[in-house]
Structure formats: structure tokens, C-alpha cells
Amino acid sequence: MPSLRLNQLDTFAGLQQHATIMDHPDQHLRRLLETPHRLKKYSVRGGGLFMDFSRQRLNDRTLELLFTLEEQLALRKRFNRMCQGDRINVTEKREVLHTATRYFGKQPIMVRGQDIMTGIRRVRDQIKRFSEQVHSGEIKSASGGPFRHVVVIGIGGSYLGTEFVSTALAVHADKGITLHYLSNVDSDNFGSVVKAIDPKTTLWVVISKSYTTAETSANTLLAEQFMRDQGIDPAKHMVTVTSKGSPGDDPNRPVLQTFHMFDYIGGRYSVTSAVGGVPLSLYLGYDRFEQFLKGAEQMDDHTLNAPVEKNIPLIAALVSVWNTTILGYPQQAIIPYAASLAKLAPHVQQLNMESNGKAVDLHGAPLEQPAGVVIFGEPGTNAQHSFFQLAHQGRAFPIDFIGVRTPSCTQYKAPAKGVSNHQELWANLLAQARALAVGRDSEDKARDFPGNRPSTILILSDLGPENIGRLLSFYEARTVYEGFIWGINSFDQFGVELGKKVADGLRGQMAMRNDQPDHPFTGADDISKAYLQFLFGEKSIISV
């Protein structure tokens, strides 16, 4: 594959030059929003979502330049090759096939001569059968009755996406199962989970691709010991989601069932695999999980097939790179006006920052400036009462607003000021997008709003499983397309290795000291040594 990245193209210089024009007062959003048909021209519907990017700082020329990137960088072609099983994770020599996990079509997807859909369907069927057996009580807990609690042991990509989906769909959880997450190695985390469950009706789902993740291993040991202390056989209260042949898939360490995850699915893209499938099917029922998958598949289809000017994730990625690399906004916020989407921002924070926070291109050559942005967010209207002061008058940052046409919860009504709670949410969403864009001049500079602050509005019809699938697929595809444009590998994560290596050394020092009370911490650097002395109660520069 030729080296394809934005800043090796003439278009890059063109965009940079064009950006200086967009800084002119006549290109202020206040002006742009007055031009005819602004919303119609700068909005797009597809894959079950509607996206309004009329309040992004762009005009026809901007889009024209951005849209040329589709062909110049072969963006859709590369997305297609990804879905067909090209080994686009070049550094780790792996395919990238999260889209296959929600593919329900008839075509084979061939990887090294094998149709991987066979394995994917087998795992889906296994999840369906298992979750139905748990719900029917055919698979029983130590109480003699059905399981009532599920604890997911996993960290990072093994839980953030599932947490987003389970939080979003909590109103649909009618299987009598409560879902808990045990991620942090902090034993406080274990303590609070244990307080919330009934051990005799608790199923533990251990999720780790390698089954060697330090935090997950430590928490699994705690869980096993806890079960034994309660007279429960861990083998009958535990399932694993892991790679074939990993230490979590070992006949000598029996568990209720093991569900395989595959080499070609990265942690942060794994929600639609068994990683999300097992806990979400237990919590919501397999049928809802499948609806969620089908929503994601619909957005995948759109992403693959819609031409650039109609392609929601592709346009979102082009706008994101425009904002980040050309206009120079180093951060983005995600503000859903829906309380149940509270965990979307933490999921996309991982998905996007771990994928695209990179310093080298696909060939290992350093980039002129690091790729990626900082992603953060809270639901609206909460965010308005938190950090929107800075959004309006401090540093500007682009925002994705998310609105939902039909609310889930319509049971409680007490109209305030003549509108429903749901209307109140929309009034605020629309007001924020407008106020940020348009601003307001004031003689009193403390009450002056410069405006020209970009945002996009994404609309879902409701908060059902399909739409959560579409939203998940949208942010995955946007992330992948951004990576294609920057010319980076969005699927490795070598940046986490050094920290692990240094931690190994420090853990080794601690373990030695636990074993030999006179171990003098030789081998640690001076500052780490001071910390080790402090932690082991010796005289140290550090005291508190």
C-alpha cells in the first residue's frame, strides 16, 4: 500500500490556506448561518441517523477540498478492504474485522483461506444458547435458583464499550439480572462490588483477550478466593471470554463456558463480539443484543456504500480532522442530551484516543505533529452547569451534541414552564448549539460572547438497541476514517508498553521486599526508591 496521509497531499496546503479565509469575519458562523439553505446543505441522513453539521466552521469550498480526500486517500476503498479482511493492522500483522461480528449477510469473509463467519456465527449461537439457559434457569447458580447478578471482570476495551451499551439500554433490562463491573485493581472496587451482590446467585464473566492482563488476573484471583470462602465452586460460577488457547481457555482450569474472541478484533472495537455479547445478552436478552448488532450492521452498510457527500461517519471524520489538524482545536467534547448516554464519552475517549493518539504513520515515519485529540464529555444539561462557561467564553472546542427524538421514559410528567422534560432537553440542546455558534456582542466585555464555536448535532429516533448499535458503529467508523486520513495505524497501542515495562520493574522490587525484609531496592532509580521506602514504612524524603 502506498503511503497515504493528509499532509503529503497538495490538498493539505490548500486546506491550510483556506483556513486563513475561514478566519475572516465574513466567514464567522453568525454569517454562515444566515446563508440560504444552510441546514439542508450541511446535513445528512443515513444508516438510521441524522447529522447536522451546519454549525461547523466550513463552507462549500471547505467541503469541496475535504471531499477530494476521499479519492486521494482512497478512504472508502480502504474501509472496504478492512471489512474484507485485508491485514491493515500492519504493525501487528492482523486483520481488523470488528464489522464482521455484526455481519448477518451471506457472503463469506475469507482470512487465510478460511471463512471467519463460521466462527463468528458459532460464538453468536453459543451466546444465544447460554444466555437463554441462564434466563430459563436451566443453568443454575449455587443457590439452586437462577443467576441474579453478573460481574464483568475486565478493564479498558473489555468493559468500557459494554458499560456504554448496558447503561444506555438499562431500561430494557428485564431478565432479573443486575450487571456490575470490576475493572480497577484497587481492592475498594472489589469491596464495593461484593457489597452489591449475592455471591450465591452471581455469575462472573472474565474478559481478557490474552488472559494475562495484570488487573483482570488479580481481580479474578480475588473473585475465585472469595467464592471458595463462601463455599462456592468457581468452576460453576464463572465464564471466560478470551482467545482460543489462552490461560482462560484451559481444560485444566474448568469454567462453565469459554467464549472465544478472535485475533482480528481489538479490545476497543470488541463490543459487538463476545466481549459485549456475553454480558449484554445476559443483562438484556440475546434478542436485544442482536437488535443492537443489526443497528451497527446498518451503519456499517451505510459507511461502506454511501458516497462521500452522504456518508455520515466519513463526513464526521473529515470535519474532525479539519477541526483538529487545520483549525487547531486540540480537544472535542461529546454532549448527549440523554442521561442514559452518560457512558458514551468514556467509551469514545478510549476508542478514539487509544486508536489515534499516535506519533508515527503507517510506515513508522514520525508525523509532523502527533495525531488524535482529547475527548471528554458529560450529558446535557449537566454539562451546561459544569464546564460550559469555558466552552462559551474560554478556549473553544468542537462539540458533538446528541439529541433523541422520542424519550424512553414518558411515565413521569410534570410540565414546568409549559414544556415537558424532554422538550426542556431539546430547548437546551438547540440553544447551546446556537449560542456557541452565533455568540452575542456586548459593550460589557464580561458578557460578550465571541461565538464561532463549532458543533454538530446527531439525532437518534429513540434509545432502542438498534440506535445504540448505530451510534457505536458511527463512532468506530469515524475513528477509523480519521486514522486513514492521518495515515496512521488506528489498531495498535505500543504507547502503553513502556509504562507496563517500568511497572514490571517496580512490582519486582516490591515483591522482593515482600519476600526479603532487608531488600534494599537496588535497581530502582532514586525517586522511585524514595517512594518504595515510604511505602514500606522506612525513613524517606517522602512523608505524609
Next chain:
Amino acid sequence: MPSLRLNQLDTFAGLQQHATIMDHPDQHLRRLLETPHRLKKYSVRGGGLFMDFSRQRLNDRTLELLFTLEEQLALRKRFNRMCQGDRINVTEKREVLHTATRYFGKQPIMVRGQDIMTGIRRVRDQIKRFSEQVHSGEIKSASGGPFRHVVVIGIGGSYLGTEFVSTALAVHADKGITLHYLSNVDSDNFGSVVKAIDPKTTLWVVISKSYTTAETSANTLLAEQFMRDQGIDPAKHMVTVTSKGSPGDDPNRPVLQTFHMFDYIGGRYSVTSAVGGVPLSLYLGYDRFEQFLKGAEQMDDHTLNAPVEKNIPLIAALVSVWNTTILGYPQQAIIPYAASLAKLAPHVQQLNMESNGKAVDLHGAPLEQPAGVVIFGEPGTNAQHSFFQLAHQGRAFPIDFIGVRTPSCTQYKAPAKGVSNHQELWANLLAQARALAVGRDSEDKARDFPGNRPSTILILSDLGPENIGRLLSFYEARTVYEGFIWGINSFDQFGVELGKKVADGLRGQMAMRNDQPDHPFTGADDISKAYLQFLFGEKSIISV
């Protein structure tokens, strides 16, 4: 008061010039960390905390320049005047006296000829008595027994700080009371709270300084109606925390009790007032709330009295401004290696971004560049598995790491790799700080770590109430000092007004339409009109 701000001083130019030196390879943190006594020279203990800033990108000259700001900008003097009741919130003509809410000394604090400590002590006594009566069962719920649930209705500063403290101290909650938060106007939020409570044993605490906050009013209406539907008298199941004479302090709308908050305490600084005091005393007991106050008081004392070179919040503020304004990092992360500090970052996100996300100085003159930074964070080790790829190899951002010497939960142990879970946390914390600072050269550029990424480590002895108070006071004081250095008013929030005003207009359109089915949305701009048509089911450019 003379105009006092950083970039009007010669020192500002001095710092900018000095920053170019700090970019030289011989000032890379890898080198700086090899200099003798680095930790000893760049760490400080006080107010019950220890702060290690040895991995910030600074040397003796940097500190020398920064420390001159203390006198040039009269920083401690201004902090002192704040605590004494000077009207430093100049735009709103208010004193700023959150420190008084945790003051237990004997000195009066005079505001307009009155000792405000009288009112503060009265409210504290009222909180003590009320919470004890609830715990003893003297104040009964409609069930005839004691209250078992407390729902805080409040948004922004009326809940984020309390949520941080209640989450941090959850292991100490032994009063048989479960605490819930109802903030978002989304009725899903109401629905999930209602699912988790028993209405007959639920006390609702409505918190709003003005008692006119739209979200809080809407949720209070929902709660009152919900109670009436259950045959419960809201007057006997509700207390309010609000300003004297507000609509929440109206004898015609009786409630169990009303606790006053004062004009001179801003929402985001209100955790140690009745805003935090009522829910925290109910949840944890008044004694623990008082311990928390005393920890905050101890840090206030330190902040007031320690000379600049020993002053933890002041040094932290100087380093923060150095990083933001001089070195140009537009964001900061807060990463506590303690699961129970999960809500610290969302609290500081509001506290700091709403306080310092400003564009004008104290006199209303525009700043050269907006003040403030984006604050975000998740607990470690979770954050390592989320966005640390970008932290190590993408855009650099300064990090506050927080470590705890003694863990709360020591009940569950299953040593993995020869260390306890708590040691595992520390090995990771120390490793991350070191890896970010030192980096690692590699021929393979995908595995190259540039290092030179700044961080601070804050150490708490344990996660008891005193230390949570110290931590709260530390971040408040750091925020205030940053504002003093930037020369801004950290206590107003005019930036949230425009959004509210625009929302009023849109809400009005919706209310009219609810009332008159043929209201044509005259008065709305074209784009908002398309949204209104969509939301009311009319033909619109928008569809999904």
C-alpha cells in the same frame, strides 16, 4: 485594587524567554531527573498532603521566576483578603467566603458589620441536629420508621462536589441510608432514581441557591407529584437548601426544614456549606462531615500561612499557569490511583473550568488569550487502559497523579505476582509518572517514547474524611490562585447566560405550540424552526 495579572509583568516576558531554554534537550526531564536531590528540592509537604512536582518541566530558575509572582501579584495577600471577606467577586459585588464554612477558630469574620460566623455556626448546628434526628428515628418517614434513602435534587455545583465526597467516603456510610442524585432534567434520570428507592422511606433534598434553576424546579415538580401519587405528603419528605427568602424558603410552601446558603458562597465552592453538609451528614453522619470540614480547614490554614516555597496549592497554581500559558498545554488530567476518587475529576472539571474559563480580566478588559484549561480524568489503572496511548505518544498533557498510602479496603487479598492489589496500584502510578517523564528511545519509531511529559504526584495518607477535605480545599485554592495569577474573576459565570437566554426563547416556542396546535414558530431562526417542526412531527428538513 490595581490591575494585577501575569502578562502585564516583566516576569511574563522572562518566563516566555525561559521557556525556550526549557525546550533544549539538556532540560529534558530525563536529564533533570538525574540531577542531585531532584525529589527533595521539588517536593513539599503541608496541610496534611505531600506533593512531588519533580517531574514538572522546571528547574531552579523556573521556580525563582514563578515565586517572584507571589509578591508581584500579591497572591497570598489576596487570598487572605478573600478569607477576611473582601468583596473580590467584583462583577457580582459579592464576598467569596467558602473558607468560612469550615472555619472553627474564634475570630469573627465581618461582612457589612456582621460576624457571618454566627449564621454559619447556626446552620452547622441545624445540620447536626437534623441529621441526628433522622438517624435516631426521631424524625420519621411516612413508613412510620426511619428514612432509608436520600435523593439530592440539584445540578452543577449543587451536586458535583457532594458526589465527589460521598463517592470517596462511601465505605464510611454506616447510617443505613442510600444516597441518590437527581440532576439531569431528562426524565430517564428520574425514572432510574425512582426504580432504586422506596418512596415511603425517601427524603428529598432540594438544593438550589436561587430556587429557580430550571432543571431543579422541573425535577422537584416531578418528585412532589410522584409523592402525592403515592399518598405521601411532600411537606414531610422534603428539605430545601437555598438562600434566605427564595421560593424554596417560603412558609406557604412548607417543608420539613430549610437550610440556608449564603450569598458569599458560589455553587462550585459550596461543598463545605449546607449544600454538601445536609446530604453528607445524612449519608455519613455529622461527625464525619465535621472531620471532612476540619481537613479542609487545615489545608486552608496551610494555604494562608505557608510561604510560597512551601505552599502546596500556590505552587500547584504557579505550575499550572506555567504549563498552560507559558508551555502551552491546553488540557490537564487528574488520575487518582484510587477507585473511590472516581468523581474527583468531574468535580474539578466544574470547579476549575467554570471558575477560570474566562476571556476578560478583573476590569473587564479582554485577555490576550482565554484563561483556563480543559480538565478531564479517570482513576488509574483504568485510565492506562483507556487514553494513555495518547498521553505517551500523542499530544502531551500534564497530569496530577494521586496516590494513597494506606488503602481503605484491606479485607480482600489475593497477591498476584508477589504484590498486593494496593502495591500493584502504586507500581503502576510510579511507573506511569516515570515513563511519561523519561521516555525511551527506539530505532522502531512506533515504539519510541519521547518522554518529557510533565506530571505531579499528590499523596494522601488514607481515604478518611480529613484527607478528602484537604483534597477538596487543595483544588479550590489552586483554582483561586490560578485566577489571581491570570488576573480574572474566578467567581462569576456570565458565560452560561447566553445559552439560558436562547433556551428561554426556544422553550417559549414549544410552550406556545403545546398550547396552540397551529403556532407556526414565528420568531425562531430557520434552523431552530426546522428542529421544532421535526420535534412536533411536521414536515421538516430533518428526519430520522
